[in-house]
Amino acid sequence: MAENKNILIVGATGVVGLHLTRLLCNGTSGVTVFAATRNPEQAQKKLGSLPNLNFRTFDLSKKQTYAKALQHIHAVYLIRPPEVTRIRKYYNPFFVVAKKAGVQHIVFQSVQGANSNKLLPHHRIEQLLMQSDIPYTILRPTYFMQNLSTGLRQEIRQNHRLYVPAGKAVFNWLDAADFAHGAAHILLRPHDFRNTSLNLVGTENYTFKEVSELCSKAWGKKVIFKNAAIASFILAQIKSGMGVKRALIMAAAHYFARFAKPIKSGVTLEEITGQKPSSLFEYLNQNKSLTLQE
């Protein structure tokens, strides 16, 4: 099933990348994984020791790192780190260098709505990728459950509340680990997914109020939803150590979800991998430690 190939994972230390890297290293003969990272030493600590794992120094905002990182690479898993804002400046040359290096498939982790919403930076990356003449697969996931364990964690721990400017917006909840399974499946079967775009959806739609009730049930302690004013949310995120760009993006993603059209169609990960996805309740049960003070 797997072709003998070298896969470079951009964002290998990130939310999806950690799962994807582990999956590809542990489960697949014939695949050598290269974690692209700005800091190989730290990435090594984060990922631990895995078979068939190598590191490549790579920074999207440093064009001089592209050629070396892409040497002998057949496929790339690509993300748009929230901090990288100058899309044309960096992604255009990245695709040129990838083409020159002989990359045969790029799987891009985009975001829900990026096909039509021109304001999203992911929209421009999708366009550049489609024009690059490199076979591609674009994956547009919805909302990761892991947001609860990353950006929203501090408020859960300290104040037992979900504090987001989301109002009554309904989110489609997706486990990043399931999503990584789908991405791995696609990376190993490039011909089946050549030049396609997939809107990937989870099976559960909830408001944050509903999720707070699920949290209370799973964790056995009261968790409330507090609708945050957008400025207070940004300040709270920055105070908790988040970078300004990331805090702004998070605020916008939650706030504008109020005006988004409900998701009508998409592909579930079960349709791709045949594997049942985890429910949000299962995820919360597995992450009870989220409520513990550090």
Ligand SMILES: NC(=O)c1ccc[n+]([C@@H]2O[C@H](COP(=O)([O-])OP(=O)(O)OC[C@H]3O[C@@H](n4cnc5c(N)ncnc54)[C@H](OP(=O)(O)O)[C@@H]3O)[C@@H](O)[C@H]2O)c1
């Ligand atoms: N969170 C969601 O619910 C959600 C849903 C759909 C789509 N998305 C999209 O998923 C993407 C990732 O978002 P995330 O917040 O989950 O981030 P993340 O995966 O935590 O991303 C951080 C990763 O980006 C890498 N990185 C940061 N700056 C870099 C640079 N200049 N060059 C190369 N690599 C760099 C980091 O690697 P090193 O530190 O090792 O270099 C790290 O692995 C975003 O585009 C977001 O819009 C997110």
